[in-house]
Amino acid sequence: MSHSTEPVVITSSGPVMGKGEGRAAAFLGIPFGRAGRFLPPEPVSWTQVRECFSFGPPPPQPNYRNKKQPGQVFSLVGDEDCLNLNVWTADLNPSEPLPVVVLVYGGAFQAGSNAFPDFRGDRFMGREEMVVVSVNYRVGVLGFLELGHVYGEAYSGSGNNGIR
Numbered sequence: 001m002s003h004s005t006e007p008v009v010i011t012s013s014g015p016v017m018g019k020g021e022g023r024a025a026a027f028l029g030i031p032f033g034r035a036g037r038f039l040p041p042e043p044v045s046w047t048q049v050r051e052c053f054s055f056g057p058p059p060p061q062p063n064y065r066n067k068k069q070p071g072q073v074f075s076l077v078g079d080e081d082c083l084n085l086n087v088w089t090a091d092l093n094p095s096e097p098l099p100v101v102v103l104v105y106g107g108a109f110q111a112g113s114n115a116f117p118d119f120r121g122d123r124f125m126g127r128e129e130m131v132v133v134s135v136n137y138r139v140g141v142l143g144f145l146e147l148g149h150v151y152g153e154a155y156s157g158s159g160n161n162g163i164r
Contacts, residue, residue: 055115085134
């Protein structure tokens with residue numbers, strides 16, 4: 001797919017601008033929620049066109065590439081504001097609905113990112129026209145530690161925040 005100008009689409013959160021990538025239009029790093037520490041995600045919205053040209057931050061996780069500062073036991077990579085997704089589509093105005101593939105990375109709920117190169121949506125399409133969505137979710141204790149019994153009702157269900 002060739003785009004002479006950057007494509008803009010309207011989402012339920014606000015307008016997003018993508019870019020041509022291979023034979024697809026790519027919208028990268030679209031926020032779908034705001035994650036308060038150990039709290040359920042909150043919806044986000046905006047009114048101005050948001051440029052979605054690069055992957056959003058991954059969830060906080062150990063840096064398994066072992067790039068740590070001297071004296072550190074381990075280092076972390078990522079950001080708590082990690083609730084973002086990527087969308088690739090072969091056609092912005094299809095005559096019929098396109099199939100949708102949703103990619104959720106592995107990592108034993110401890111590590112991972114929707115920016116993994118093998119999960120690029122334009123690589124999945126081949127000759128087929130489709131929509132590919134890859135999502136980030138909270139991993140480790142930020143996504144799966146239940147604190148309701150310790151801190152009360154506001155944190156009840158915090159053990160499911162990675163799935164929410």
